[in-house]
Amino acid sequence: MSVELSERPAPPAPREITTQPRRSDQIFRIVVTIGGMASLVILGLIALFLSIKGLHILTEEKLGFITGSAWEVITDDTGSIAESKFGIGAMLVGTFLSAMIAILVGVPISVLSALYLTFYANGKVKKFLISVIDLMAAFPSLLFGFWGFFVFMSSAEYWAKLINKYLGFIPFFDVPTPIFERSPFIAGLVLAIMIIPIVTSISREIFDQTPLDRIQAAYALGATRLAMIKAVVIPFGRGGIIGGAMLGLGRAMGETVAVYTVLNVVYQINWQILFGAGGNVASLILLKFGEAGPAEVDALMAAGLVLFILTLLVNAVADLLINRFGGKGR
Amino acid sequence: MTQTIPTPQRPWQPSKTDRFETLGVLVASFVLAGLTVEFTGLNGKLGFVVSLFFSLLILNYGFYFQKQGKAAAKDSLLQVFTVMAIVLTLIPITSIIATVVSKGYKGLHWGILTKDMALASVNDPIVAGGLGHALVGTILMVGGALIISFPIGVLTALYLTEIRGPLTRPIRFLVQAMSGVPSIVAGLFILSSLVYPVTKALSGMMGSLALTILMIPTIARTAEEMLILIPNELREAGVALGGTQWRTVAGVILPAAKSGLVTAIILGIARIIGETAPLLLVTGGGDALNLNPTEGAMGSLPYYIWKSFLTGGTPEAFARAWAGMLVLLSFIFILFGLARYLSGRKVG
Amino acid sequence: MTDNKGFQDNDKEEKMTTSHATPASLSSVASARTMSQPGTTLLGTGLETRGVHAWFGKKHVLSDISLDFAAGTVTALIGPSGCGKSTFIRTLNRMHEFIPTAAMAGEVLLDGKDVYAPGTDVTKIRLRVGMVFQKPNPFPSMTIGQNVLSGLKLAQIKKSNTDELLESCLTRAGLWNEVKDRLGEHGGALSGGQQQRLCIARSLAVEPQVLLMDEPCSALDPGSTFRIEETIAELAKSMTIVIVTHNMQQAARVSDYTAFFLSDGGPGEMIEAAPTSKIFSSPQDKRTEDYVTGRFG
Numbered sequence: 001m002s003v004e005l006s007e008r009p010a011p012p013a014p015r016e017i018t019t020q021p022r023r024s025d026q027i028f029r030i031v032v033t034i035g036g037m038a039s040l041v042i043l044g045l046i047a048l049f050l051s052i053k054g055l056h057i058l059t060e061e062k063l064g065f066i067t068g069s070a071w072e073v074i075t076d077d078t079g080s081i082a083e084s085k086f087g088i089g090a091m092l093v094g095t096f097l098s099a100m101i102a103i104l105v106g107v108p109i110s111v112l113s114a115l116y117l118t119f120y121a122n123g124k125v126k127k128f129l130i131s132v133i134d135l136m137a138a139f140p141s142l143l144f145g146f147w148g149f150f151v152f153m154s155s156a157e158y159w160a161k162l163i164n165k166y167l168g169f170i171p172f173f174d175v176p177t178p179i180f181e182r183s184p185f186i187a188g189l190v191l192a193i194m195i196i197p198i199v200t201s202i203s204r205e206i207f208d209q210t211p212l213d214r215i216q217a218a219y220a221l222g223a224t225r226l227a228m229i230k231a232v233v234i235p236f237g238r239g240g241i242i243g244g245a246m247l248g249l250g251r252a253m254g255e256t257v258a259v260y261t262v263l264n265v266v267y268q269i270n271w272q273i274l275f276g277a278g279g280n281v282a283s284l285i286l287l288k289f290g291e292a293g294p295a296e297v298d299a300l301m302a303a304g305l306v307l308f309i310l311t312l313l314v315n316a317v318a319d320l321l322i323n324r325f326g327g328k329g330r
Numbered sequence: 331m332t333q334t335i336p337t338p339q340r341p342w343q344p345s346k347t348d349r350f351e352t353l354g355v356l357v358a359s360f361v362l363a364g365l366t367v368e369f370t371g372l373n374g375k376l377g378f379v380v381s382l383f384f385s386l387l388i389l390n391y392g393f394y395f396q397k398q399g400k401a402a403a404k405d406s407l408l409q410v411f412t413v414m415a416i417v418l419t420l421i422p423i424t425s426i427i428a429t430v431v432s433k434g435y436k437g438l439h440w441g442i443l444t445k446d447m448a449l450a451s452v453n454d455p456i457v458a459g460g461l462g463h464a465l466v467g468t469i470l471m472v473g474g475a476l477i478i479s480f481p482i483g484v485l486t487a488l489y490l491t492e493i494r495g496p497l498t499r500p501i502r503f504l505v506q507a508m509s510g511v512p513s514i515v516a517g518l519f520i521l522s523s524l525v526y527p528v529t530k531a532l533s534g535m536m537g538s539l540a541l542t543i544l545m546i547p548t549i550a551r552t553a554e555e556m557l558i559l560i561p562n563e564l565r566e567a568g569v570a571l572g573g574t575q576w577r578t579v580a581g582v583i584l585p586a587a588k589s590g591l592v593t594a595i596i597l598g599i600a601r602i603i604g605e606t607a608p609l610l611l612v613t614g615g616g617d618a619l620n621l622n623p624t625e626g627a628m629g630s631l632p633y634y635i636w637k638s639f640l641t642g643g644t645p646e647a648f649a650r651a652w653a654g655m656l657v658l659l660s661f662i663f664i665l666f667g668l669a670r671y672l673s674g675r676k677v678g
Numbered sequence: 679m680t681d682n683k684g685f686q687d688n689d690k691e692e693k694m695t696t697s698h699a700t701p702a703s704l705s706s707v708a709s710a711r712t713m714s715q716p717g718t719t720l721l722g723t724g725l726e727t728r729g730v731h732a733w734f735g736k737k738h739v740l741s742d743i744s745l746d747f748a749a750g751t752v753t754a755l756i757g758p759s760g761c762g763k764s765t766f767i768r769t770l771n772r773m774h775e776f777i778p779t780a781a782m783a784g785e786v787l788l789d790g791k792d793v794y795a796p797g798t799d800v801t802k803i804r805l806r807v808g809m810v811f812q813k814p815n816p817f818p819s820m821t822i823g824q825n826v827l828s829g830l831k832l833a834q835i836k837k838s839n840t841d842e843l844l845e846s847c848l849t850r851a852g853l854w855n856e857v858k859d860r861l862g863e864h865g866g867a868l869s870g871g872q873q874q875r876l877c878i879a880r881s882l883a884v885e886p887q888v889l890l891m892d893e894p895c896s897a898l899d900p901g902s903t904f905r906i907e908e909t910i911a912e913l914a915k916s917m918t919i920v921i922v923t924h925n926m927q928q929a930a931r932v933s934d935y936t937a938f939f940l941s942d943g944g945p946g947e948m949i950e951a952a953p954t955s956k957i958f959s960s961p962q963d964k965r966t967e968d969y970v971t972g973r974f975g
Binding site: 021029031040050113129134140152155193196197229308 | 374375376401402404407408409411413415416418419422423426430481482484485486488489490493495497500501503505506507508510511512513514515516518519521522523526543546547550574575576577579597600601603604605606607610611632635636639651655658659663665666670
């Protein structure tokens with residue numbers, strides 16, 4: 001086809017296709033669109049109302065709200081507030097610590113479990129295991145919390161003692177006094193058990209999407225299952241797995257009752273994960289809410305706002321990673 | 331020269347010898363682990379599990395190394411790791427179910443679903459009270475949440491699958507982000523937007539509204555997944571017959587997705603039925619039966635369990651709490667079984 | 679199930695007639711091999727199948743295939759879609775078993791040893807019997823160079839002179855001149871035809887005795903097809919090639935032997951196997967003639 005460009009007639013302008021939807025369809029579209037906006041509206045309202053109540057605390061305490069650790073309200077004889085100090089530094093550190101422990105323990109187990117479900121189990125065993133793990137993902141956090149407190153804690157305490165005994169020279173595993181109950185370590189393990197089914201499900205879905213032709217190509221080259229997984233499945237699923245881990249992180253950071261039951265909340269920054277003193281933003285809110293006066297409630301709202309923004313950020317990153325890497329080439 | 335068709339075989343599946351060898355390695359690992367616990371400083375359940383894990387790794391590696399070489403030996407290690415991981419995943423779930431059943435049955439009695447705690451404290455004998463008020467409260471709150479979140483969730487799903495407007499991607503993200511909102515934040519939101527400025531009192535309806543926020547994303551996402559499964563031909567057929575989009579959706583799409591939408595409802599209920607934190611903040615958690623969601627404190631199963639655990643301390647209180655947990659868990663089992671049953675059937 | 683049974687009864691009658699044809703065509707292949715046809719350089723290796731059947735679930739898809747692939751020859755498998763050619767070729771290097779419901783019967787002998795024998799290390803079989811797929815499937819996370827050498831990594835084979843190996847594989851696959859300056863680029867950056875030749879180079883790196891090609895050109899344009907055919911001719915000097923193709927001209931161009939597969943609704947069967955020139959000029963079976971002359975299929 002060697003037609004000179006100059007000789008080619010100009011293509012006609014594309015016709016514009018217009019449709020005039022019927023009245024009923026217009027109404028339908030408007031209603032559905034309004035309904036679809038609900039999530040936007042609700043998230044906006046959450047940010048708005050928490051800000052209305054809590055923002056003045058943030059402006060009063062400034063950066064101290066994030067970095068400080070004191071949470072004190074001193075009332076004078078008449079019951080009005082003489083002095084108040086609000087800082088959630090210790091809570092943020094504690095939230096971060098236990099969520100990180102949950103990720104470090106939970107994600108490897110989840111990914112390996114998902115590998116087992118995708119590439120090793122088959123038939124009825126596979127179906128059964130998937131059902132059980134999906135069921136576990138639907139367990140209420142209350143259940144994890146009390147099981148953690150009454151059943152799991154004694155074992156975890158024993159493990160913590162062992163870690164401290166043999167690895168105590170590492171600052172993280174040191175303790176100032178031998179109190180191992182209700183530590184960030186134990187809270188992190190309970191959270192790990194809670195997020196394992198969630199991360200396993202996400203990882204399994206991603207592994208299931210691995211292109212079959214690549215898997216076959218690897219096997220046809222004489223790969224063992226391990227070599228195939230390393231060469232094909234992991235490069236394909238890496239982004240999605242990280243996204244799944246971030247979702248788990250978001251869940252672990254926002255969890256309330258499961259942490260409240262197994263964590264000793266202390267208003268002091270503590271990096272020693274085995275020591276029975278930690279912090280957690282959500283648990284702080286629950287702990288202080290019952291006895292809080294109006295000013296303290298506002299401070300709790302501010303803490304809620306910080307937690308809300310944090311989980312929103314983590315979820316945004318997770319969503320980005322899963323969408324970017326979840327279903328596509330690499 | 332007649333020819334018979336031979337029987338189908340699967341020579342790649344493990345043969346009897348293979349299975350025998352696998353079993354042998356497993357038994358040997360247990361023996362080795364037992365010996366390690368017996369003769370070294372390791373002890374207890376943890377010591378046994380750890381040494382079993384290493385025994386499995388070492389013996390599998392050695393066995394497959396002499397049998398098929400290094401590549402196969404390394405491959406067997408991954409298998410040990412994945413099996414260990416799935417076992418580690420299953421231990422907590424088994425332990426949780428066993429704990430709830432073994433501790434919960436002590437708190438069961440004939441009146442548990444009908445009596446309330448109006449005249450009993452958590453430390454009173456078990457037969458003195460029940461969790462009827464909590465059950466009714468949970469049903470009312472979950473029902474209320476469902477009435478609000480089902481239409482919103484389905485409309486969101488319809489926007490994502492049928493309208494596919496310019497905001498499809500952002501909305502999908504926001505639904506995802508909403509599912510990550512910590513439950514306690516949902517409670518704080520209801521407090522700050524309704525309880526403090528408007529009603530100035532805690533009530534069951536406030537609990538419903540807080541649960542709504544947590545329920546919408548689950549329903550929207552499940553419904554979206556179900557609507558995507560409806561073949562496009564159905565949509566085109568509806569429109570090609572001269573139906574409006576509205577009639578196609580109402581008359582063809584939604585009926586076709588009926589069981590899928592029921593699944594969405596069930597999963598939504600399962601998501602919120604055990605939700606505790608927001609209810610602790612906004613419902614007041616009464617001990618007496620209260621059928622009016624707009625006025626007065628209202629009990630709920632999670633609140634009942636929470637209160638029994640934290641305010642009692644006597645064996646009766648704990649038995650009550652675990653029995654409440656057993657009832658809650660039974661509900662989740664039933665809901666989950668229903669969802670499995672429905673999603674197992676063909677869509678439409 | 680009763681319907682199925684009816685089918686199978688028919689099959690048996692059918693088989694009575696074909697079972698006469700099969701040994702005859704087999705012996706013609708066997709005699710052709712001993713007669714040392716041009717292009718038949720015996721390397722002391724051989725792939726043979728004896729009475730291979732295949733099933734997917736209860737469905738019998740392939741019936742009683744006995745065929746020899748002499749070392750250094752190119753054998754083309756032709757036949758209409760759904761006649762079991764691809765299933766057959768996948769039984770040869772044990773890729774068949776990846777379909778969960780799959781089953782088989784019979785023997786596949788590589789140098790006289792059954793590849794399905796208990797205790798066989800399947801990865802070693804696949805190292806010796808390489809495969810090129812219908813759709814080019816380079817690993818997207820690896821560069822061109824890494825793709826070629828991926829087989830060594832996957833099978834954990836240590837090689838010292840990898841640069842030489844890389845060059846020789848790409849040269850034999852007819853791709854060296856096009857990619858020698860861009861070995862660090864990702865495989866996805868190549869055209870479809872180049873990707874397919876990259877996949878061929880990838881299978882060559884582990885030095886297989888036999889190369890199976892499952893419709894390697896069906897996704898490619900005529901120009902790329904021509905290049906692949908050149909490559910096949912080049913490779914045939916040093917290895918056994920089995921190629922599944924829908925394109926009869928291609929079979930005529932590249933192969934020494936041709937086997938015609940057909941399914942009449944029941945399991946796929948081999949109707950006739952003979953030197954390619956014979957299949958295309960004077961086929962024994964009426965159905966082969968109908969197919970190669972384009973009267974059906």
